[in-house]
Amino acid sequence: MNKLIQKTEKQVEDIFKQIDEIELTNTERVLKAFSNHKISEAHLNGTTGYGYGDVGREAIESMFCELFGTEEALVRTQFISGTHTISTTLFGILRPGDIVLSINGKPYDTLDEVIGIRENPSSLKAFGVTYEQIDLKEGLFDLEAIKERASKKDIKMIIVQRSRGYAFRKAFTIEELEEVFKAIREVNSEVIIMVDNCYGEFVDIKEPTHIGADIAVGSLIKNIGAGIAPTGGYIVGKKHLIDLISDRYSAPGLGKEGGATFGLNRQILQGLFMAPHTVCQALKIDVFASAMLEQLGYETYPKYDEKRSDIVQMIKFNDADKLIKFCQAIQANSPIDSHVVPEPWDMPGYEDKVIMASGAFTAGSSIEISCDGPIRPPYIAYLQGGLTYASGKIAVANAVKNIENK
Numbered sequence: 356m357n358k359l360i361q362k363t364e365k366q367v368e369d370i371f372k373q374i375d376e377i378e379l380t381n382t383e384r385v386l387k388a389f390s391n392h393k394i395s396e397a398h399l400n401g402t403t404g405y406g407y408g409d410v411g412r413e414a415i416e417s418m419f420c421e422l423f424g425t426e427e428a429l430v431r432t433q434f435i436s437g438t439h440t441i442s443t444t445l446f447g448i449l450r451p452g453d454i455v456l457s458i459n460g461k462p463y464d465t466l467d468e469v470i471g472i473r474e475n476p477s478s479l480k481a482f483g484v485t486y487e488q489i490d491l492k493e494g495l496f497d498l499e500a501i502k503e504r505a506s507k508k509d510i511k512m513i514i515v516q517r518s519r520g521y522a523f524r525k526a527f528t529i530e531e532l533e534e535v536f537k538a539i540r541e542v543n544s545e546v547i548i549m550v551d552n553c554y555g556e557f558v559d560i561k562e563p564t565h566i567g568a569d570i571a572v573g574s575l576i577k578n579i580g581a582g583i584a585p586t587g588g589y590i591v592g593k594k595h596l597i598d599l600i601s602d603r604y605s606a607p608g609l610g611k612e613g614g615a616t617f618g619l620n621r622q623i624l625q626g627l628f629m630a631p632h633t634v635c636q637a638l639k640i641d642v643f644a645s646a647m648l649e650q651l652g653y654e655t656y657p658k659y660d661e662k663r664s665d666i667v668q669m670i671k672f673n674d675a676d677k678l679i680k681f682c683q684a685i686q687a688n689s690p691i692d693s694h695v696v697p698e699p700w701d702m703p704g705y706e707d708k709v710i711m712a713s714g715a716f717t718a719g720s721s722i723e724i725s726c727d728g729p730i731r732p733p734y735i736a737y738l739q740g741g742l743t744y745a746s747g748k749i750a751v752a753n754a755v756k757n758i759e760n761k
């Protein structure tokens with residue numbers, strides 16, 4: 356095992372150097388945002404009640420504008436999850452009669468009932484918003500079909516999911532996103548382009564809003580909270596759009612003036628400070644896992660040396676037992692609930708049983724190491740996160756031991 360670890364680390368040396376470059380660039384950007392905003396102790400405190408005049412919150416939102424290159428930002432602990440943040444964005448902007456188009460096939464599963472792909476009396480569909488999608492072509496954007504549809508100018512909003520999430524496809528790189536945004540803009544200058552940026556922040560040195568997205572949305576208990584922010588979500592983009600969303604986040608007329616932070620500004624700021632580092636630790640764990648499992652003959656996506664645009668590593672086990680044992684070992688090597696043995700269970704909304712390993716300080720956080728997969732062929736594990744490379748390396752090495760020793 357030690358030989359295999361050594362060989363793997365030798366193999367990934369150059370990739371780790373590239374990841375270090377990304378960490379350095381993004382750390383410089385973040386540090387500059389701190390200094391530009393003269394962050395001091397006063398910003399670390401919070402407000403209660405209505406939360407008016409929260410200087411920490413206002414500075415955080417201005418820093419997000421700087422980091423994402425946008426006019427406005429809404430960064431709030433009142434968002435309970437990524438899904439809630441995305442839902443608020445869609446309901447904030449879309450009106451009855453509008454059409455929303457997904458250009459990467461079906462969006463993330465939790466959005467099914469938000470959009471009305473699965474019936475729900477509170478969905479966008481129930482409010483008269485029409486959903487359309489263009490499927491990927493061999494895993495990539497179908498530029499021809501997208502241009503053709505966008506040229507008709509009856510679409511209000513185009514939505515794109517950067518990360519693979521739980522889909523069997525690659526995460527779209529900033530270059531690929533830029534190409535499709537340009538194609539859209541050639542035929543339509545009006546349509547609002549929104550990116551689900553979950554799992555994507557700080558994986559590259561640019562964000563979707565730097566290359567043409569009007570709006571980007573994500574969760575604070577993934578990349579950009581670095582395992583320190585305990586809850587929340589963010590939305591960055593054009594001011595008139597954030598204004599609409601802010602009135603849906605609070606109430607029409609209230610906008611983003613209020614919203615108590617309960618002393619959480621400290622964790623959000625510290626998370627933001629740590630995020631370029633933590634995201635790169637997670638990337639290194641992915642690369643290590645990809646290289647090691649590939650050496651043992653498993654198919655991995657992405658390959659260890661492929662360009663990444665999210666923190667998700669897929670491993671194809673072709674064997675239910677191996678998938679389960681791998682996830683169980685990841686759980687056993689997590690800091691919280693290491694004594695708990697996860698079993699496949701019937702999760703609401705899923706057809707097959709799912710196994711989930713997550714031993715996190717923040718419940719459900721997937722910037723902390725987690726691993727899951729549906730119990731169906733070809734038995735793919737989705738590995739994500741990891742706060743420190745060393746702990747991730749130990750977890751992955753022990754998980755490999757657990758499947759190879761049977």
Ligand SMILES: *Cc1c(COP(=O)(O)O)cnc(C)c1O
Nearest residue numbers: 436437438463518520553554574
């Ligand atoms: C995590 C995630 C979401 C939102 O999920 P929550 O569990 O509600 O935070 C949406 N899209 C993608 C691609 C994600 O990874």
